[in-house]
Structures are given as C-alpha cells and as structure tokens.
Amino acid sequence: MLVEIGHYALALALGLSVVQCVLPLWGARARDPALMGIAGPAALGVFAMVAVAFAALTHAYIVSDFSVANVVENSHSMKPLIYKISGVWGNHEGSMLLWALILALFGALVALARNRVPERLGALTLAVQASVTIAFLLFILLTSNPFARVDPAPFEGRDLNPLLQDIGLAIHPPLLYLGYVGFSISFAFAVAALIDGRIDAVWARAVRPWTLMAWVFLTLGISMGSYWAYYELGWGGWWFWDPVENASFMPWLAGTALIHSTVVMEKRDALKVWTILLAILTFSLSLIGAFLVRSGVLTSVHAFATDPERGTFILIILTFFIGGSLALFALRAPLLRAGGIFAPVSREGALVLNNLLLSTACATVFIGTLYPLALEALTGDKISVGPPYFEATFLPIMMPLIALMPLGQTLAWKRGDLLGAAQRLTAALALALAAALAVLAATRGGPVLALLGVGFGFFAVAGALSEIVTRVWSRGMPLATAWRRARGLPRSAWGTAVAHAGIGVTVLGIAATAWGVETLAVVRPGETVSAGQYALRLDGVTPYSAHTYRANVARFSVYRGGVPVGALTAEKRLYTARGMATTEAGLMTRGLGQIYVGLGEEEPGGGIGVRLYWKPFVLLIWIGTLVTALGGGLSLTDRHLRIGAPVRAKARRALAGGGRADAVAAS
Numbered sequence: 206m207l208v209e210i211g212h213y214a215l216a217l218a219l220g221l222s223v224v225q226c227v228l229p230l231w232g233a234r235a236r237d238p239a240l241m242g243i244a245g246p247a248a249l250g251v252f253a254m255v256a257v258a259f260a261a262l263t264h265a266y267i268v269s270d271f272s273v274a275n276v277v278e279n280s281h282s283m284k285p286l287i288y289k290i291s292g293v294w295g296n297h298e299g300s301m302l303l304w305a306l307i308l309a310l311f312g313a314l315v316a317l318a319r320n321r322v323p324e325r326l327g328a329l330t331l332a333v334q335a336s337v338t339i340a341f342l343l344f345i346l347l348t349s350n351p352f353a354r355v356d357p358a359p360f361e362g363r364d365l366n367p368l369l370q371d372i373g374l375a376i377h378p379p380l381l382y383l384g385y386v387g388f389s390i391s392f393a394f395a396v397a398a399l400i401d402g403r404i405d406a407v408w409a410r411a412v413r414p415w416t417l418m419a420w421v422f423l424t425l426g427i428s429m430g431s432y433w434a435y436y437e438l439g440w441g442g443w444w445f446w447d448p449v450e451n452a453s454f455m456p457w458l459a460g461t462a463l464i465h466s467t468v469v470m471e472k473r474d475a476l477k478v479w480t481i482l483l484a485i486l487t488f489s490l491s492l493i494g495a496f497l498v499r500s501g502v503l504t505s506v507h508a509f510a511t512d513p514e515r516g517t518f519i520l521i522i523l524t525f526f527i528g529g530s531l532a533l534f535a536l537r538a539p540l541l542r543a544g545g546i547f548a549p550v551s552r553e554g555a556l557v558l559n560n561l562l563l564s565t566a567c568a569t570v571f572i573g574t575l576y577p578l579a580l581e582a583l584t585g586d587k588i589s590v591g592p593p594y595f596e597a598t599f600l601p602i603m604m605p606l607i608a609l610m611p612l613g614q615t616l617a618w619k620r621g622d623l624l625g626a627a628q629r630l631t632a633a634l635a636l637a638l639a640a641a642l643a644v645l646a647a648t649r650g651g652p653v654l655a656l657l658g659v660g661f662g663f664f665a666v667a668g669a670l671s672e673i674v675t676r677v678w679s680r681g682m683p684l685a686t687a688w689r690r691a692r693g694l695p696r697s698a699w700g701t702a703v704a705h706a707g708i709g710v711t712v713l714g715i716a717a718t719a720w721g722v723e724t725l726a727v728v729r730p731g732e733t734v735s736a737g738q739y740a741l742r743l744d745g746v747t748p749y750s751a752h753t754y755r756a757n758v759a760r761f762s763v764y765r766g767g768v769p770v771g772a773l774t775a776e777k778r779l780y781t782a783r784g785m786a787t788t789e790a791g792l793m794t795r796g797l798g799q800i801y802v803g804l805g806e807e808e809p810g811g812g813i814g815v816r817l818y819w820k821p822f823v824l825l826i827w828i829g830t831l832v833t834a835l836g837g838g839l840s841l842t843d844r845h846l847r848i849g850a851p852v853r854a855k856a857r858r859a860l861a862g863g864g865r866a867d868a869v870a871a872s
Contacts, residue, residue, distance in 0.1 A: 229243060230329070244331035249317075255305050262275070266280050269282040271362055277358075291375040295365050295374055295378075296365075297349060298345070298350065300382075301499075315390060326401060334390065341522070363782055380423075380426035384424070417840055431443050496523050548620040552616045562603075570599060612630065615675075633670075658716025737821075740765075741761040754780045759791070759815075770795070775791030797828075
C-alpha cells in the first residue's frame with residue numbers, strides 16, 4: 206500500500222509543479238500579486254509530495270519488499286541496514302527520485318526565503334524551477350518508475366552492485382546531487398531575470414548564497430567521490446579524468462567562475478551579461494552530466510543506465526532547457542546596459558581574468574570529454590582521451606590561475622596598485638620559493654611540474670594568510686587591537702582566505718604524488734616487499750565469510766628501518782548474489798602520507814599479486830578540499846548574504862506591478 210501511495214504522491218507532485226509553473230508566470234504577466242503568491246505554497250506542496258514518495262521507496266528497501274522491481278534489482282535481505290538505505294539512490298530510478306527530491310527541496314527553500322527576494326523575481330524564479338521539476342518528474346513517471354511491481358515476487362533480491370556497497374556511497378551521491386541540482390536555482394534566477402528584464406545588485410545578492418551553497422556541496426561531493434575511488438577501486442589513484450568524473454568537475458569550474466562573477470556584479474554592478482550566461486552554462490553542464498551518466502553513451506562504474514529511450518528523453522530535456530535559455534539570453538541580453546567601469550589593474554580586473562582562465566579550463570575538459578563521443582557518433586571511430594591530454598592542456602591554465610589568487614585578493618576595487626600589491630606579497634613569495642628549494646634539496650631533484658606545484662601551493666596558502674594579516678595588523682599595532690579587528694572582519698573575507706588556502710593545500714597534495722613509490726610483486730606468506738622507507742611482510746591469507754560475500758583477507762606487518770610500526774589488511778571479495786569480485790585496499794596512515802596495498806590474483810604456489818604504494822602527503826589532497834568547502838561555508842554565514850537587499854515599499858509595489866518602463870532595463 207505504501208508503494209502505491211508513493212507512486213500517487215509523485216503524480217500529485219507533478220500536478221502541483223504545473224500549478225507552481227503556470228500560475229506565477231501568468232500572475233507576473235498580469236501583474237497579479239495573488240497569482241504570484243501561489244508559487245511559495247505550491248513549492249512547499251511539491252516538496253512534501255516528493256518527500257512522501259522518497260520515504261515510501263526507502264521503506265520498501267528497509268523491509269526488503271521484493272514485490273518492487275527496483276528493490277529486487279538492487280537489494281538483498283541480508284545486506285546491512287546502511288547499505289539498504291544507500292541502495293535507494295544506488296541505481297538509476299532511485300537516484301532520479303533523489304534528484305527530484307533535491308530539486309523540490311531547493312524550491313521549498315526559496316519559497317521559505319521569499320522575503321529576501323523581490324516578490325516578482327521570487328515568483329518567476331519558482332516558476333522556472335518548477336519547469337525543471339516537471340521535466341524530471343515526467344522522466345521518472347514515464348521511463349524510470351521506481352515503484353514498478355514484479356509478479357510473482359521473488360524470495361530474494363539480486364543485491365546492490367558490490368562496488369557501491371560502501372559508506373562512501375551513503376555520502377557521495379547526496380552531496381554531489383545537492384551541488385548538481387543546487388545550481389538549478391542559479392539557473393532559475395538567471396532565466397527569471399531575463400524574463401523580468403531587471404538585473405542588478407539586488408539580483409546578484411539574491412543568487413549568490415544559492416550558488417555558494419551548491420558549490421560547497423559539489424566540492425564535498427567530488428572530494429568524497431575521489432576518496433571513495435581511491436580506496437575502493439584498488440588501482441591506487443585518486444583521479445583518472447574519467448568522463449563521468451569530468452561531468453561533475455565541469456559544473457564545479459563554471460560554478461567557481463560564477464561565484465566570483467556575482468561578487469563583481471554585487472560590488473560594482475558590472476559583468477551582468479556574463480554572470481547571467483555563466484548561471485545558465487553552469488546548470489547546463491549539470492544537465493550534460495546527467496545525460497552522460499544515464500544515456501548509455503558511457504561505460505563506467507559511475508554510469509547508472511544504458512537504455513537509449515531514457516537517453517533520448519534526457520536529451521530532449523537538455524535541448525529544451527539549454528536551447529531555450531540560451532535563446533532567451535540571445536533575445537534579452539542586448540537590452541541590458543553595462544554596469545560599473547573599472548580599471549584593468551583592479552580586483553574586478555583580476556576576477557575577470559580569473560573567470561577567463563576558469564572558463565578556458567572548463568572548455569578544455571569539455572572538449573576532451575565530449576570529442577571522443579562526438580567522433581564515434583559521427584564516424585564510428587573510437588579514440589581515447591586520457592590523462593596526457595588533460596595534463597598538457599588543463600595544468601598550464603590552472604597554474605597562472607593559482608598564482609593570480611593571492612594577487613587578485615590584494616588589489617583594491619575599481620583601481621589597484623599592482624606594484625603595491627606585489628610588495629605586500631613579498632613575504633608569501635619568499636616563503637614559496639624557500640619551500641620549493643627545500644623540497645628540491647630534500648628530494649635531490651624531482652619533476653619540474655611537481656616543484657612548481659609545491660611553490661604555487663605554498664604561495665596560495667601564504668598569500669591567503671597575508672591578506673588577513675595585512676587587513677587586521679600593521680607594524681607597531683598591539684596584538685589586542687589586531688585581534689579585535691580580526692573579529693570584526695566580515696566572514697566572507699575569512700571564507701575567501703580559507704577557501705584559497707584550501708586550494709593551495711590541495712595543490713601541495715597533488716604535487717607530492719610525484720614522489721610516491723610503487724612496487725609490484727608476487728608475495729608468499731613470510732616474504733617481505735618494500736616501497737620507499739617501509740617494508741611489508743605478508744603474514745598470511747585467511748578466508749572470511751560475511752552475509753553477502755566471501756573474502757580472502759591478507760594480513761601484513763609493517764616495518765620502517767626494521768622496526769615494526771603496525772599492521773594492515775587488504776581483501777579480495779566475491780559477492781555471491783552477483784558473482785562479482787571486488788578489491789578492498791589496505792591503508793595505513795603515517796602522518797599525512799599513506800601506505801596503500803591492493804591485492805591482485807592468487808598465483809600457483811600460494812603467492813598473491815600485490816600492488817604496494819607509499820604516498821607521501823597524499824591526504825593533503827582531501828584535507829585541502831575540506832578546507833576549501835569550509836571557506837565556502839564561512840562565506841555563507843556572512844551577515845550580508847543572510848539579509849536581503851533593502852527594497853523600499855514603493856519599489857516593492859513597482860516590482861510587484863511590473864514597474865515603470867524605465868525600471869525594466871537594468872541599470
């Protein structure tokens with residue numbers, strides 16, 4: 206019965222989404238505040254209905270209701286509860302329901318925050334958001350029904366993909382979707398502004414918190430996915446430029462550019478057209494990512510669906526929203542007047558250069574990801590674009606971008622002093638050079654790009670600290686005074702510095718991978734294999750059985766300089782329901798580095814293949830991403846982002862009624 210209620214709730218959510226879309230649009234056109242006011246309650250109703258549907262599917266998984274086809278295909282009665290719950294979104298149909306739930310959640314949050322946004326803009330934004338919700342609810346109901354029944358119901362399910370039975374799956378997809386789908390609000394604000402014809406600092410202040418929130422979640426989602434792949438897949442890497450990895454990375458790059466662009470628009474009333482375009486493109490890249498994962502054009506551990514019918518439906522959604530929004534942009538953008546003027550050497554100029562570099566980097570990833578697919582579709586030829594292409598195109602763009610971060614935040618608004626800014630960064634630059642030289646001496650050389658990465662990473666961290674220090678302290682100032690000034694700094698300033706420092710820490714971790722050591726060997730019990738300064742002795746391989754899998758567990762003793770420092774285990778598992786084997790890497794953390802063991806196949810004579818790594822400072826990669834997300838979170842708590850821009854009563858009436866003709870053009 207709960208399953209039918211969930212299915213009915215989805216259909217009811219679709220009907221409410223139509224109301225949320227049509228009536229506020231009609232009200233905005235007819236200048237009717239009552240019709241525009243329907244948007245908020247309708248958005249809350251849509252969220253409530255989709256939440257009911259999601260709860261019904263989750264209940265079916267928890268109780269192992271094998272009359273539901275989706276549960277049969279992706280669950281097992283003996284599976285731990287945490288993996289039953291995470292299995293809800295570990296498949297195509299369930300993940301699309303999670304997508305719809307997050308869409309509805311963001312719509313409800315905008316409805317609850319409607320007092321911070323002009324009435325007309327809020328109503329149009331919710332209407333546009335509802336149109337996206339309609340498209341995905343139709344997609345679920347027509348092609349991806351998670352509540353489809355199977356008769357007769359089998360006694361047992363086929364179990365979830367073993368690669369996805371990990372705590373990372375319980376965290377990674379929801380975070381990633383909160384980022385992907387969160388950018389739909391930025392998109393909705395952009396399209397609403399184009400419809401309304403009014404784009405100003407009020408709009409920038411309204412859209413920036415939502416963009417920042419989505420960016421923080423996407424940062425965390427990509428980070429969690431990277432670490433999950435690192436320890437779960439057993440190949441020893443943290444990023445492979447897989448097309449589906451790129452599908453999440455491209456919106457992150459565009460979203461980063463959008464955040465910086467909204468800052469310029471809010472502060473200087475400039476870059477209006479560019480900011481609107483970025484908001485459209487960022488969500489468009491999220492839609493392209495959904496197409497790549499669900500169209501069947503890719504074969505990947507990340508890919509959920511291989512049904513061409515579903516791919517065609519998503520392609521229609523993609524064409525409608527991307528094509529429609531770009532057509533509206535082309536129609537309305539020429540009517541928008543340019544905003545504030547600033548000198549090339551200024552903080553605005555640095556942020557424009559930041560946008561250009563980020564957009565170019567995103568374009569290189571886009572081309573490398575989609576060109577092989579387009580070539581195969583047009584000619585039938587298959588080519589592979591892998592790490593060499595991205596390292597040759599992406600890295601040269603990112604290096605000057607990282608160098609620009611400390612300089613840009615040091616420049617003044619409107620007109621800056623390049624020489625003065627450089628002088629304030631002298632200490633940071635000296636620290637970066639000293640660090641690079643120290644690493645060069647300690648390692649007796651090393652890859653040039655890695656040494657450059659060390660220098661750039663330290664420069665980013667030191668530059669972020671330098672910006673805070675110069676704002677709160679000057680020579681001769683008492684520390685108590687400096688502390689009071691530090692406490693008085695806006696949280697957005699602290700957030701920017703922390704986020705930039707986090708990027709620097711991640712760069713340091715990536716650079717450090719150049720000094721990792723890898724050893725491949727066949728080891729028998731009692732034998733020792735070395736990597737770097739560590740040696741591992743295989744103590745034995747023992748069988749182990751759990752509810753849904755059998756495993757061979759290899760136990761290693763770890764030594765450094767002949768002195769034991771601990772033990773670790775690595776596993777090869779066979780999941781009986783699916784007959785699928787997986788590798789569970791063995792990890793031991795030593796400081797900021799890790800010893801990493803991946804098991805291969807068993808060899809005749811009792812030996813087992815071992816892939817052993819020593820990865821110095823590898824944890825800095827993920828520590829840096831967490832610090833970066835923390836910086837975004839700090840910025841979100843800034844008071845001026847939590848309080849809407851003041852709008853006078855007269856202006857509110859004008860906005861509700863459409864305004865005078867001269868108020869329609871942005872100024």
